Amino acid sequence: MHSLTLALLDTLPAPYRLRLQHEEDEAFAAALYGTTRDDLRQMPAEPAFIEQLIAMQRRMQSHGYRQSFPQAAYLVLQQDNISIGRLVIERRDAVLHLVDIAVLPEARGQGAASIVLRSLQALAETQQLAIHLSVNRNNGGARKLYLRLGFQVQGENEVQEHLVWSATPCR
Numbered sequence: 520m521h522s523l524t525l526a527l528l529d530t531l532p533a534p535y536r537l538r539l540q541h542e543e544d545e546a547f548a549a550a551l552y553g554t555t556r557d558d559l560r561q562m563p564a565e566p567a568f569i570e571q572l573i574a575m576q577r578r579m580q581s582h583g584y585r586q587s588f589p590q591a592a593y594l595v596l597q598q599d600n601i602s603i604g605r606l607v608i609e610r611r612d613a614v615l616h617l618v619d620i621a622v623l624p625e626a627r628g629q630g631a632a633s634i635v636l637r638s639l640q641a642l643a644e645t646q647q648l649a650i651h652l653s654v655n656r657n658n659g660g661a662r663k664l665y666l667r668l669g670f671q672v673q674g675e676n677e678v679q680e681h682l683v684w685s686a687t688p689c690r
Contacts, residue, residue: 523610524592530638540593547602552577617652644686653679
C-alpha cells in the first residue's frame with residue numbers, strides 16, 4: 520500500500536473514517552454504483568433489464584479503472600462505522616488522481632464528500648501534489664462542489680470535464 524493511502528486513512532475527523540475496501544464490501548460497492556445510475560433507471564425498459572445493464576456498466580467501469588489506474592487504492596468511506604461511500608485514488612509522480620468518489624444518496628449533502636476532498640487537498644499540499652479528476656457534465660452537484668473547493672476546469676469533452684486542483688496556482 521502506498522504511503523499516501525496510509526496517510527489518508529488517518530486524516531478524517533470523527534465520525535468519518537476511510538478504510539481499505541475488502542472483498543466483503545462487494546455488495547455495498549455494487550449497491551452504491553447503482554445509486555449513481557439514475558440515467559439508466561429512467562430508461563423505458565423492464566426493471567430486470569435495467570438492473571442487468573447497471574451491473575454490466577459497473578463491471579465495465581471496474582475493468583476500465585483497473586486498466587487505467589492499476590495502482591489505485593480502493594477505500595470505503597464510513598460514518599459512525601456505517602459504509603456511506605467509496606473513494607478510488609492513485610498517485611502517479613506529482614499527481615494524485617481522484618478516480619472516483621461516490622456517496623449514498625441518504626448521506627449526500629451532509630458534508631462527507633467535502634471533508635474527504637479537503638483531506639485530500641491537505642495531504643496533496645503537504646506532498647506537493649496536484650489533484651486531477653473528471654466529472655460527468657450532467658453531475659451539477661459534484662461539479663459545483665469541486666469548483667467551490669478550488670478545482671479549475673482544464674479541459675472537457677462531450678461527456679466530462681477534467682478538473683485540477685493545486686496548492687500552487689496553475690500557470
